[in-house]
Amino acid sequence: MTSPTVALVRAEFGRGRARLAGAATLALTGAACAVAAPLLVAGAIGELAGGRSAWADLIIVAFVSVVGAVAGAGSSFLVTSVGELAVAGTRMELVRRALTTDLTTLRTAGTGEITSRIVGDAGQMRTYTDVLASGLPVSALSACAFTAVMIWLDWVLFVVVVSTFLVASLSMRTFLRSTRRAGLRQQAALGQVTQQFQSVMASVTTVKAFGAESTMLERIRSDVEEVAASGVRGALSQSCITPLAGVAQQVAVVGVLAVGGLRVSSGALSLAHFVAFLMYLFQLVGPLVTIAQSLGRIQLAHSAIERMDEVLRFPPEASGVAPASRAEPSDDEPALSFQDVRVQVNEHHVLRGVTLQVPRTGMVALVGPSGAGKTSILNVIEGFLPLTSGRITIHGHPIEAWSVAERRARVSLVEQRPTLLNVALRQNLTLGATTWGGGDESVWCALEKVNLREKVESLPHGLDTVVDEATGLSGGEMQRLAIARALLRDADIVLFDEPTSALDEENENATTRALQSLAAVKAVVVVAHRPSLIRNACTVYSVDRGRVVTRYDAGDGREKGCIRNP
Structure with a gap:
């Protein structure tokens, strides 16, 4: 060879x-x-x-x-x-x-x-x-x-x-x-x-x-x-x-x-x-x-x-195939759809027949104990975990039909442990922002939504400050920067993994308002434990041991039906 x-x-x-x-x-x-x-x-x-x-x-x-x-x-x-x-x-x-x-x-x-x-x-x-x-x-x-x-x-x-x-x-x-x-x-x-x-x-x-x-x-x-x-x-x-x-x-x-x-x-x-x-x-x-x-x-x-x-010789990610038609789907098609999705990694059953839907706009919350499979659902959407069986669609197209680049252009992710690159704040915030025109107005607007504008303005070099260990950003501030980065990206679907876990009450409220505003025009999926996020979701799925066990409307707390998986 x-x-x-x-x-x-x-x-x-x-x-x-x-x-x-x-x-x-x-x-x-x-x-x-x-x-x-x-x-x-x-x-x-x-x-x-x-x-x-x-x-x-x-x-x-x-x-x-x-x-x-x-x-x-x-x-x-x-x-x-x-x-x-x-x-x-x-x-x-x-x-x-x-x-x-x-x-x-x-x-x-x-x-x-x-x-x-x-x-x-x-x-x-x-x-x-x-x-x-x-x-x-x-x-x-x-x-x-x-x-x-x-x-x-x-x-x-x-x-x-x-x-x-x-x-x-x-x-x-x-x-x-x-x-x-x-x-x-x-x-x-x-x-x-x-x-x-x-x-x-x-x-x-x-x-x-x-x-x-x-x-x-x-x-x-x-x-x-x-x-x-x-x-x-x-x-x-x-x-x-x-x-x-x-x-x-x-x-x-x-x-x-x-x-x-x-x-x-x-x-x-x-x-x-x-x-x-x-x-x-x-x-x-x-x-x-x-x-x-x-x-x-x-x-x-x-x-x-x-x-x-x-x-x-590392295998590349499965690239997928671009859909034949680039026309936008009709409004009644969900942004995301899982049908009996199963994922198995090294003999371990990560997801066991998950079925759920995410509308084109609005917030969907995933709740459940640690290790239940909530983050795994987000990772499957991003293509970080391979689909073993079942069907996932994005805007009506099977997930396999989208190339990795096209799928990730439509889906944005904020991880539980926010990651910032060792570059200037501006470059961190506009990472993958396809609609950013080079001006700072939209950047400052996103920072204001997550209550970080004053903090960044106080830094010696503002948006040109290089993120490193000497910058002195707290875990909560880094988490809010990651959220601001997601707000700047023109993605149809935005995934958040515990976005307020490291925030105090004031910043949690500001971030929740930003997510509500985002959910008015985009599909938002949130892995959450905080009540403030759960009660603002239009739909809540309870996940346990890799299964969706309950679906209900968080607005009035009434259960809308159980999804039992074999």
């Missing part, structure tokens, strides 16, 4: 083919200079041995060396620039896939794990791109060129060199495998550290209030120690590669000196060629070490690629 990460890198290489072609040209120039230098030195030695001046040859050697160094630097820069673009493209695709996959998959993977793959594992791709685009090909080409010239100079000495490096390469293979295994363990442990730390920081006030800092520290410590231990094992394997190449070089030098001395004394090899051979031998070690290290880095990169591939 083709790796989606590798496919992304190849695509980026395709877009950067001009730079890579330039890098290849410069790399070949550098390699050619490296091959030519020892032969030029041999020529200079021949000139000196003949009693002639070698200044011209030495100047050429110096010029060739400088050209080779400049060409190598240029090649490295071009490859690095393409590599950075490949890493950026991979990271953006990882972010896109994380944002477009279904919630069940995201929660199973964990945000910390996904973050570590976007940040840490994607960073490993820089090594991968550098090695594949430049390091490995250039080193292999240089090694082949040096090998060819060495065979031409004296094949007997080359046999001596090959025999020593062959033994070293067999040993390197073991260390390369160990490097990859250590890399996989380290990246997995790093993901656990990220996951644990994000979890602790998200609940840092609770941790401090219960004096659990030491307990949380110990939970993270084991994963941190595993990251370190895996890194040490990988470093040990990686560190053995260069010494092995060095030992092979030393043994080869001793063998070449011994055999070469005999061949020079016998006249089978000239002194100039013997010096050139030694120079090539010393130059050969560099590419061979680079190749060995590159293979080790590729092993580490492959462990990161495997982890990124898991994210890139």
Whole structure:
């Protein structure tokens, strides 16, 4: 199976083919200079041995060396620039896939794990791109060129060199495998550290209030120690590669000196060629070490690629199909309709045959004990939970007929735990507001409805204040900001999950009035426990154990009929 990460890198290489072609040209120039230098030195030695001046040859050697160094630097820069673009493209695709996959998959993977793959594992791709685009090909080409010239100079000495490096390469293979295994363990442990730390920081006030800092520290410590231990094992394997190449070089030098001395004394090899051979031998070690290290880095990169591939293979949300007709339904069709809806998640029956209707305007309340399935009803409407059986319609169209984007354009959600992004208040409030024209009048109006205008005006930067931990917004204020955001969005159906749970009486009354005003023109569904919301609902459904057990009119408290589910 083709790796989606590798496919992304190849695509980026395709877009950067001009730079890579330039890098290849410069790399070949550098390699050619490296091959030519020892032969030029041999020529200079021949000139000196003949009693002639070698200044011209030495100047050429110096010029060739400088050209080779400049060409190598240029090649490295071009490859690095393409590599950075490949890493950026991979990271953006990882972010896109994380944002477009279904919630069940995201929660199973964990945000910390996904973050570590976007940040840490994607960073490993820089090594991968550098090695594949430049390091490995250039080193292999240089090694082949040096090998060819060495065979031409004296094949007997080359046999001596090959025999020593062959033994070293067999040993390197073991260390390369160990490097990859250590890399996989380290990246997995790093993901656990990220996951644990994000979890602790998200609940840092609770941790401090219960004096659990030491307990949380110990939970993270084991994963941190595993990251370190895996890194040490990988470093040990990686560190053995260069010494092995060095030992092979030393043994080869001793063998070449011994055999070469005999061949020079016998006249089978000239002194100039013997010096050139030694120079090539010393130059050969560099590419061979680079190749060995590159293979080790590729092993580490492959462990990161495997982890990124898991994210890139996350299943996307079911997109649905756009309805054939875009005409508005007639007024007598409900905004929402559930007919015997059942939802099962991991053998757990979340909803058990729910039947209900939400009119095109007005407020419908869902009441019941915690864990009864009220929030699950909202999550099914949003598409956060999969429908097992039954039928749901939005404005008369089956929910499957709406694409995810179209469905969510018509439905807005305010969660029980309000979430604000780490951006300016204006951007938070106009998130997804398709009808916002760019002016602030409607924003201030929405803030006034939830009794927050004075608070925002008092902030140092007003609507440009960036929401972060230092902003000092209370839980109730964040909840009202989330409600104001829903008021600004041009959605036909607005879902509220306990919108007044964190509010005092004054702000609860203001928010209730805002919801009443909204319900006059839109369909509003509220999960509620507060009497103020329940008595303002036109219809109340009582939910228990995943079933709607009672439907009644909250206005006069009279039961309008029971819905019994099998």
